[in-house]
Amino acid sequence: MGRTTWFDVDGLRKGEWTAEEDRKLVVYINEHGLGEWGSLPKRAGLQRCGKSCRLRWLNYLRPGIKRGKFTPQEEEEIIKYHALLGNRWAAIAKQMPNRTDNDIKNHWNSCLKKRLAKKGIDPMTHEPTTTTSLTVDVTSSSTTSSPTPSPTSSSFSSCSSTGSARFLNKLAAGISSRKHGLESIKTVILAEQPREAVDEEKMMTINMKEKELISCYMEIDETMSIDELPCDDSTSGFVAFDDYSLIDPYRDGVYVSDFYDETEHLDLFLL
DNA sequence: AACCTTCGCAACCGCAAGGAT
């Protein structure tokens, strides 16, 4: 199996790797370590681009890669993590260290996605296709069950008041896969101040809620894996974090309500 | 047996983020 070999305009070899090329790459990396993919091919005596070498190493030659059929347990894990993280194959692969992101992605696209669809489950939302449990903005003209509907105050207030594992997972994923440091996330949250005061009592509530939200961010350790985070049974497209914030699992962000216009408006903090 | 379709997987491509200059 594999692609036929050909050469691009720069004379670089493309397509299937030979055993000899694999050997050269492994020998070079074992001797010199990883890094500088751009210049590696020349130094290793390979007629390949750096990207191709990196991919070959990460997806095939790297030690510790598990190949072959996925076990039912692994498949369950993939489905579970996909529900939490979406198509973030790299982030999912981090939870399954013996499998590559490419492997997981291929298995999802060729097998798991179809299997879920057959069972009547939308592979993107992980919800039954016959029902729509996503909350849709009643004021908008949209009638679809898009994964990113506009939240409303009604959906907001009806959400659970407990913290959300999905939110925490999203945050952890943001930290781990997108390289957003905790400090920068805290800075974003802390920098968002109320626009104008209403009254003192409300102000106190706002401050309290803000503190709760911030403290949640503060408690998350960058080294925590998803399994270490607390779980709840939140299942809808939007996930409540508390009365003032709402998580959209399909975007890299957390909505935090504009405390002074609770009727419609939410701000999206991108992670 | 021959042909067609689907599956599985390796590899490519384009894009974006982040670092270096």
Next chain:
DNA sequence: CATCCTTGCGGTTGCGAAGGT
């Protein structure tokens, strides 16, 4: 601050194998 370069990610493609008709 702007530009360039490197790295990493996700979507897509190409192709042999396997299965179906």
